[in-house]
Amino acid sequence: MKRFSKNLLLLPACLLAAVMAAGCPPAEQEEEEEVAPAGEVVIGYSGPLSGPAAEYGQDGLNGIIMAVEDINAAGGIVINGQVYNLRVAYYDDMADPTVTMTNVDRLLDRDGAIAIFNMVYTCTLPMLEINREAGREFLIMAYTSVPLVEYQHANELAVWLPPPFLGYVETKARKAMEQGWRRCAIVVDSGAYGQAWSRTFAQYWQAMGGTITYDGKGSYYADTDFSTQITAAMATNPEFMLIGGPSKGTMLVAEQARELGFEGGFVFLDQAKIDWVAAALGENAMEILDNTIAVVAVEHSIYPTIPEFTQRYNERFVEQGKATIVTWEAAIQYTSTYILAKAMEAAGSVDDIFAIRAAINGVLPVYGTEFPYEFHGITDAGRLHAVGSIAMIQDGAYQPPITIYWWPQNQAEFDELSAWAKETYGEVIPVWVQYPPPR
Amino acid sequence: MELFFQQTINGIMLGSTYVLVALGVTMIYGIMRLPSFAHGHFYMLGAYITFFLITLYNFSYWPALILSMVVLFFIGGLVERIVFRPLREQSQISNFIAAIGILLFIEHMVTVIWGPHSHRIPNPYPEHIYLFGASVSQQRLIVILAAVVLIALLQLFIKKTVIGFTMEATAQDREGAALVGINVNRVSSLTFSIACALAAAAASLVAPIFVIVPGMGSLLVMKAMVIFILGGLGSIPGAIIGGYILGLIEALGGGYISSEYKDVFAFGALILILAIKPTGIFGKGAA
Numbered sequence: 016m017k018r019f020s021k022n023l024l025l026l027p028a029c030l031l032a033a034v035m036a037a038g039c040p041p042a043e044q045e046e047e048e049e050v051a052p053a054g055e056v057v058i059g060y061s062g063p064l065s066g067p068a069a070e071y072g073q074d075g076l077n078g079i080i081m082a083v084e085d086i087n088a089a090g091g092i093v094i095n096g097q098v099y100n101l102r103v104a105y106y107d108d109m110a111d112p113t114v115t116m117t118n119v120d121r122l123l124d125r126d127g128a129i130a131i132f133n134m135v136y137t138c139t140l141p142m143l144e145i146n147r148e149a150g151r152e153f154l155i156m157a158y159t160s161v162p163l164v165e166y167q168h169a170n171e172l173a174v175w176l177p178p179p180f181l182g183y184v185e186t187k188a189r190k191a192m193e194q195g196w197r198r199c200a201i202v203v204d205s206g207a208y209g210q211a212w213s214r215t216f217a218q219y220w221q222a223m224g225g226t227i228t229y230d231g232k233g234s235y236y237a238d239t240d241f242s243t244q245i246t247a248a249m250a251t252n253p254e255f256m257l258i259g260g261p262s263k264g265t266m267l268v269a270e271q272a273r274e275l276g277f278e279g280g281f282v283f284l285d286q287a288k289i290d291w292v293a294a295a296l297g298e299n300a301m302e303i304l305d306n307t308i309a310v311v312a313v314e315h316s317i318y319p320t321i322p323e324f325t326q327r328y329n330e331r332f333v334e335q336g337k338a339t340i341v342t343w344e345a346a347i348q349y350t351s352t353y354i355l356a357k358a359m360e361a362a363g364s365v366d367d368i369f370a371i372r373a374a375i376n377g378v379l380p381v382y383g384t385e386f387p388y389e390f391h392g393i394t395d396a397g398r399l400h401a402v403g404s405i406a407m408i409q410d411g412a413y414q415p416p417i418t419i420y421w422w423p424q425n426q427a428e429f430d431e432l433s434a435w436a437k438e439t440y441g442e443v444i445p446v447w448v449q450y451p452p453p454r
Numbered sequence: 455m456e457l458f459f460q461q462t463i464n465g466i467m468l469g470s471t472y473v474l475v476a477l478g479v480t481m482i483y484g485i486m487r488l489p490s491f492a493h494g495h496f497y498m499l500g501a502y503i504t505f506f507l508i509t510l511y512n513f514s515y516w517p518a519l520i521l522s523m524v525v526l527f528f529i530g531g532l533v534e535r536i537v538f539r540p541l542r543e544q545s546q547i548s549n550f551i552a553a554i555g556i557l558l559f560i561e562h563m564v565t566v567i568w569g570p571h572s573h574r575i576p577n578p579y580p581e582h583i584y585l586f587g588a589s590v591s592q593q594r595l596i597v598i599l600a601a602v603v604l605i606a607l608l609q610l611f612i613k614k615t616v617i618g619f620t621m622e623a624t625a626q627d628r629e630g631a632a633l634v635g636i637n638v639n640r641v642s643s644l645t646f647s648i649a650c651a652l653a654a655a656a657a658s659l660v661a662p663i664f665v666i667v668p669g670m671g672s673l674l675v676m677k678a679m680v681i682f683i684l685g686g687l688g689s690i691p692g693a694i695i696g697g698y699i700l701g702l703i704e705a706l707g708g709g710y711i712s713s714e715y716k717d718v719f720a721f722g723a724l725i726l727i728l729a730i731k732p733t734g735i736f737g738k739g740a741a
Contacts, residue, residue, distance in 0.1 A: 233716075274594075
C-alpha cells in the first residue's frame, strides 16, 4: 500500500512537471551570420517558431528574411553615403508572452535591434508597455488584425500591419446575407482572437437580421477532432457555419462537417487560409469547400507582382521545407520590411527611432504593382492602410475577389480610390467599410 | 436520438485512439513502474513514418501502417535498452526526467528535420456512410474496428502465449519472475516495443483524418495519463474501459453541456474519480 500511494502522489506531480517542461524556452535559433562590409542594422523578430502556431510564425519570418535578402542584394540602405546592410535576428517565443519579453531583452541588448516584429496579439501587448523607455526605444511592427487595439493601446512607436478584421466581418456577413443565409452556427477557436472575432461577427449578423443558432468553441491549436461540436451545431439546422482559427484546425472542421453530412456554407475567420486548406484537403477540396467565404487565396490576388513573388518564395522557402505555401503573412511582412528600410533612408538615420517612425508616413503609399502587398498610407494611430480582400468558392470555382477599403472617410474618397483601383488592376470589386465603425 | 447516437459514435472513435495509447502507457508502467510521458511522441513518430512510407516510397496504406508498427517496435526496444535499462537501479525521478528528455528530443528532432508545418496522409477511405441516421466516415469506422482487433490480439497474446505469461508474471512481481528464470530485461524491452508499436498503429489509423504535426502527441499523452490513473495504475482492463469512458465523456459532455469545457470534463473526471476511489476504477489497492 505504501509504495502504491507514493506512486500515485508522484503522478500528478509528473503531469505538472511535464506541462512545465513543455513550456520551457528552447535554445535560441541560429542567427543569420553575415560579415557587414559597412554598417549593420538589425531587425528583430520574436514569434512562434515551435509549438502549434509555428507555421504561422515561420511564414511571417520568411517574409522578413526574404525582404532583407532582397534589400541587401540591391546594395543595402544608404544614409549620407554610408552603406548599411540589414540583418534579421530572430528568437522563438512559442506565442508565450513571457518568453517574448525575454526575447525582446536579448534583441535589444545583445543584437541591438531597432525594430521588433511580433505576430501574436497577446505577445505584442506587453511589448507596448516597454518600447518607449528612454534610451531603450524600439519600433514595434505589430501583426494583428484585432480592431481598435491601436486606439486602446495608443503607442507612437508602434506600427500595425494587417487590415483590422472589422472589414472582413462586415464584408463576409454582407456576402453571407446575399446568399440568402440567415441561420449561423459558430464553431471557432477558443483563443482570445477567435472569440473576439466571433463575438463581433455575431453582433453584426444579428444587427443585419440573422440568427445565431449555436455558439461553440474548439481548441484549433491543440485539438484534432471537432465532431462533437459540429454534431451539436448541425442539430440546430444552420445554413452556414462560422469557423476558423489556424488553417490546420479550420481544414479539419470543414472536412469533419462534410463527413458528418453538413451541406451548408462556411465563413472563415481571416486567420484561416483558403489556399492552404484547399491544398491540404487534396482532390476533394472544391467539393468540401463549396459555398465558402474566406480571405482571398494569394494566387487569386489582383496584384500583378504575386506570380513572381510566389515563384521566388517557393524556391527560397517551400522547396527548403520552410513553408507549405506562400501566405499573406509572408507578403505583408515582406512589404513592411521594405517600408522600414525606406523609412530609415528617408529619416537619414538607423537609430533615431522617433525619426524613423515619423518617416514612414512619407514613404507610403506602396502599391501591388511593385510589391506583393499594398499599403496606401497610415492612420494617425499607426495602422497601415492595408487592403483586405475576400473571395467565395461557388460551384467548384473561386469567384472574383472583393477588395475592402476601410480608411476612406467619405464616399468621395472611396469613389476616388475605386476609380484608381479599376484603372490600375482592371477587374476590381471594391467595397467600403467604415473604420472605426460608426456608433 | 440520432444526435445521441452520433455523439456516441464520435465518443467511441475518440476513445479508440485513447485506448491504444493508454494501453501502451499502462503496459510500460505495469512492467517497469515508469510513467512514460514520451509515449505521445512515439505516437507522433509513428505517424511521420507512415506518412513518409506512403509519400516517398509509394507504399499503400496498410503495408505502411504495419511497417511503421515494426519500425516503432524496434525504436521502442532500442530506447528501453539505451535509456531506461541503465536507469533501472536509480530512483523513479531519474526515469521520469529521462522520459521528458526523450519527449523534448523527439519533438525538436522532428521539427528540425521535417519542419514545424503539418503533413497529411491521403485518406484511403474518404466516403462516409449512414448508420441509423448517423454519418460516419469509413476511415473512422476502420479506426474503431482496428482498435477492437488490436485490443483483442493484445489480450490473446498476454493470456495465451508463454511470452505473455512472462510479461504478466513480471508485472506482478519482478524479483519473483527473475527468480523463476524469466529474463526480465528482455520482457521490459519487449513491453516497450509492443507499447510503441501500438502507439504507431493508433497514430497511423487517425493520421488520414487528422493532421501530422510535431506536437500532435502532447495533449494525447496527457489524456492517456488520465486514463491510466482513472483505470487504476497498470490495469489493462482499466485502460480499455477508461479510454472509452473518457472519449464518451468528452463527446457527450462537449455536445450536450458545453464544448468550451470539453477538456475540463476530461480532467475533471480524473479528479472526481480519484476523490471517490483513489486507486482508480480497477485499482487493486496495492501494487
